[in-house]
Amino acid sequence: MAVSGLIMLGYLVAHVAGNLKVFFGPEEFNAYGHWLRVMGAPVLHHHWALWIVRIVLLAVVVAHAVSAYQLSRRDLKARPTAYVHRRKRASYATRTMRWGGIILGLFIVWHLLDLTTGTLHPGGFEEGKPYQNVVDTFSTWYGNVVYIVAMLALGLHVRHGFWSAAQTLGVGNARRERLLKLLANTLALVLTAGFVSVPVAVMTGVVS
Amino acid sequence: MRLNLRVWRQKNGGSEGAMATYAVDGISPDMSFLEMLDTLNEDLILRGEDPVAFDHDCREGICGACSLVINGDAHGPERTTTCQLHMRSFRDGDTIDVEPWRASAFPVVKDLVVDRSAFDRVIQAGGYITATTGSAPEAHATPVPKADADSAFEHAECIGCGACVAACPNGSAMLFTSAKINHLNVLPQGSPERETRVLDMVAQMDAEGFGGCTLTGECATACPKGIPLPSIAAMNREWLRARRKVKG
Ligand code: HEM
Ligand code: SF4
Ligand code: FES
Numbered sequence: 001m002a003v004s005g006l007i008m009l010g011y012l013v014a015h016v017a018g019n020l021k022v023f024f025g026p027e028e029f030n031a032y033g034h035w036l037r038v039m040g041a042p043v044l045h046h047h048w049a050l051w052i053v054r055i056v057l058l059a060v061v062v063a064h065a066v067s068a069y070q071l072s073r074r075d076l077k078a079r080p081t082a083y084v085h086r087r088k089r090a091s092y093a094t095r096t097m098r099w100g101g102i103i104l105g106l107f108i109v110w111h112l113l114d115l116t117t118g119t120l121h122p123g124g125f126e127e128g129k130p131y132q133n134v135v136d137t138f139s140t141w142y143g144n145v146v147y148i149v150a151m152l153a154l155g156l157h158v159r160h161g162f163w164s165a166a167q168t169l170g171v172g173n174a175r176r177e178r179l180l181k182l183l184a185n186t187l188a189l190v191l192t193a194g195f196v197s198v199p200v201a202v203m204t205g206v207v208s
Numbered sequence: 209m210r211l212n213l214r215v216w217r218q219k220n221g222g223s224e225g226a227m228a229t230y231a232v233d234g235i236s237p238d239m240s241f242l243e244m245l246d247t248l249n250e251d252l253i254l255r256g257e258d259p260v261a262f263d264h265d266c267r268e269g270i271c272g273a274c275s276l277v278i279n280g281d282a283h284g285p286e287r288t289t290t291c292q293l294h295m296r297s298f299r300d301g302d303t304i305d306v307e308p309w310r311a312s313a314f315p316v317v318k319d320l321v322v323d324r325s326a327f328d329r330v331i332q333a334g335g336y337i338t339a340t341t342g343s344a345p346e347a348h349a350t351p352v353p354k355a356d357a358d359s360a361f362e363h364a365e366c367i368g369c370g371a372c373v374a375a376c377p378n379g380s381a382m383l384f385t386s387a388k389i390n391h392l393n394v395l396p397q398g399s400p401e402r403e404t405r406v407l408d409m410v411a412q413m414d415a416e417g418f419g420g421c422t423l424t425g426e427c428a429t430a431c432p433k434g435i436p437l438p439s440i441a442a443m444n445r446e447w448l449r450a451r452r453k454v455k456g
Contacts, residue, residue, distance in 0.1 A: 078379030078419030085305035170445025
């Protein structure tokens with residue numbers, strides 16, 4: 001859970017930084033998209049580095065989902081009877097880890113079909129023209145809604161997940177508690193704000 | 209005070225249980241929660257009914273025997289044991305729900321009594337502590353840094369009541385086990401078995417069917433002895449360290 005989550009988190013930090021290049025115009029954003037394909041050259045053949053990243057990410061997403069399933073099954077089995085007197089438990093981010101994770105999993109599938117393969121893309125999807133593709137997606141109302149909802153779910157997942165992973169790996173202690181919580185909240189906020197800024201920019205015409 | 213109680217009644221481990229409603233009158237705000245239940249039981253006995261079974265022993269907050277989920281909170285609304293909870297925490301006319309600890313590792317024996325021997329087996333899995341018996345050792349023979357002594361003492365306060373498991377939505381025993389492990393693992397006296405202790409106790413905890421930890425923090429909020437949440441991270445650190453040492 002913790003290791004796979006942290007690897008994804010590392011990827012997301014790089015991903016949000018890359019996405020923000022959209023604000024520097026189509027040339028720079030498309031050139032960045034091209035670089036992702038030649039990254040590692042000339043040591044590696046074209047696309048190889050990209051495929052390595054993709055394979056690692058796929059393995060990590062599967063590992064994360066499988067361990068989430070196993071953990072959830074174990075936890076539900078350990079507490080088969082609910083209390084008659086119910087009350088709200090834990091924070092919102094903590095309570096929504098399972099549903100938030102499922103939303104993120106579905107989002108990842110839609111996101112790949114939309115902007116990587118172009119299968120579900122609205123308008124003419126063109127490889128090598130990511131700038132236009134992004135503008136097309138965020139010119140539809142559902143593109144914006146799906147994306148923004150998923151990014152809010154991501155923020156919540158990271159808020160509890162990052163701090164939780166630190167405890168799992170034994171990094172937390174009483175003195176670091178506040179620092180770790182601050183770091184988790186900062187990461188969650190930066191990722192969510194960074195990702196959401198792109199559809200907002202398209203909606204307001206800053207990026208077109 | 210006059211109260212309306214809704215209490216979990218269950219004949220034995222094999223039977224189905226249900227909440228039953230009782231009215232109790234003449235409760236003083238200075239009574240403890242258990243004395244209030246004693247009053248109810250006296251009434252029930254006089255009426256020829258089966259009294260409500262609940263665990264208790266010291267009634268002074270040190271043994272860990274008492275165990276009730278009161279209005280959804282393990283040990284009730286105050287941060288103390290049920291025996292140290294007083295009726296002044298409630299208001300005249302209140303309806304109070306009383307339920308047993310809920311976890312598959314703590315099966316209900318009767319009414320509000322659950323079997324917590326899973327905790328005993330986790331403690332047993334920790335094994336012995338290498339220490340010479342006989343006359344008390346010279347107090348200065350083994351120096352212990354102040355911070356370590358404080359930490360050991362803080363964790364030694366755990367009374368094994370199981371409120372952490374009862375409060376955890378995953379029925380996890382991480383807080384209890386971490387209290388036991390940190391108590392001994394920070395001390396020089398506990399260091400000969402430092403690795404086997406954490407590995408064996410965690411393995412036993414898993415074997416007992418306690419749930420996995422998702423760091424909800426409910427355990428530390430419920431703990432009457434204030435065992436802090438970071439103790440779980442400290443146990444994970446001990447476990448990872450022991451795995452590296454035993455393997456490498
Ligand atoms: C396939 C989609 C996903 C599913 C089904 C999923 C589900 C889960 C579940 C059930 C947990 C444990 C619940 C808990 O601790 O309360 C968890 C923890 C976590 N998740 Fe995810 N998640 C997904 C995607 C992600 C993504 C994209 C990230 C990257 C930011 C991530 C990062 C984490 C981290 C760091 C943890 C904490 C691990 C720990 O407690 O040690 N997850 N996830
Ligand atoms: S850690 Fe606290 S709640 Fe858990 S058994 Fe020990 S004293 Fe009770
Ligand atoms: S009866 Fe001993 S702690 Fe409550």
